[in-house]
Amino acid sequence: LSPQRLQAGAAGPLYLKLRQALEEAINSGRLNHGDALPPERDLADYANISRVTVRKAVDDLVRDGLLVRRHGSGTFVVKPVARVQQSLSRLTSFTEDMARRGLKTHARWLDRGLFHPSPDEMMILGLPADALVARLGRLRVADDMPLAIERACVSADFLPDPQQVESSLYAVLEERGCRPVRAVQRISAYNMKDPDAAMLGVPAGSAGLSIERVSYLPSGRVVEFTRSIYRGDAYDFVAELTLSE
Numbered sequence: 001l002s003p004q005r006l007q008a009g010a011a012g013p014l015y016l017k018l019r020q021a022l023e024e025a026i027n028s029g030r031l032n033h034g035d036a037l038p039p040e041r042d043l044a045d046y047a048n049i050s051r052v053t054v055r056k057a058v059d060d061l062v063r064d065g066l067l068v069r070r071h072g073s074g075t076f077v078v079k080p081v082a083r084v085q086q087s088l089s090r091l092t093s094f095t096e097d098m099a100r101r102g103l104k105t106h107a108r109w110l111d112r113g114l115f116h117p118s119p120d121e122m123m124i125l126g127l128p129a130d131a132l133v134a135r136l137g138r139l140r141v142a143d144d145m146p147l148a149i150e151r152a153c154v155s156a157d158f159l160p161d162p163q164q165v166e167s168s169l170y171a172v173l174e175e176r177g178c179r180p181v182r183a184v185q186r187i188s189a190y191n192m193k194d195p196d197a198a199m200l201g202v203p204a205g206s207a208g209l210s211i212e213r214v215s216y217l218p219s220g221r222v223v224e225f226t227r228s229i230y231r232g233d234a235y236d237f238v239a240e241l242t243l244s245e
């Protein structure tokens with residue numbers, strides 16, 4: 001990032017040269033994934049260029065997903081992700097899926113308690129307005145990488161104490177004899193917005209997947225209605241298709 005190198009060389013806008021220099025620093029590992037970028041003011045002073053130029057180069061790299069701005073804490077180098085290949089034919093839980101890949105999961109709780117159901121929840125779970133539902137909102141993290149935001153809703157009949165769920169909802173449902181055996185899932189494209197994007201560590205506007213899952217007990221009763229946002233840069237959903245007779 002030396003001022004001489006930036007000023008010298010082929011003609012062209014300074015911000016593009018700075019962008020290229022920063023990109024090289026990231027690709028060569030001089031700037032590591034997760035590292036904070038020096039403040040824009042320091043970069044401008046050091047390279048002897050204007051803050052507007054620095055801002056333009058950084059904006060470009062944020063737009064392309066190489067850097068991410070976190071409110072109040074600065075700009076960071078984005079970690080490239082190994083995509084999760086998720087089967088669409090098995091009814092598994094996030095904890096099980098990650099354990100199978102040797103990853104440790106952890107949750108940041110956004111919501112965990114008993115509430116009266118919203119009209120959507122009443123209709124989908126088949127509950128009266130005076131019923132109670134357990135809502136479990138979590139940022140789901142695997143090996144320190146945030147992957148999804150999930151908001152699960154379960155009738156309090158099945159989960160009277162939501163605090164019982166410390167890591168796996170399905171493990172608790174299994175213990176209580178009401179693990180779902182069938183689910184219908186809808187996946188739609190979604191452009192992420194803040195604060196969700198910020199929680200997932202991606203720029204606002206990044207591609208995401210909005211997923212809804214309604215899962216059932218063997219009796220046909222709905223046990224879970226979950227709305228999630230998955231990172232589009234981290235997931236491939238894979239289904240096996242066969243020719244029907």
Ligand code: 16G
Nearest residue numbers: 093094095168169170171211213226
């Ligand atoms: C999966 C399910 C979610 C379920 C959760 C339970 C999708 C899109 N979502 O993430 O509906 O609530 O697993 O995971 O597949 P847990 O047992 O680890 O809490």
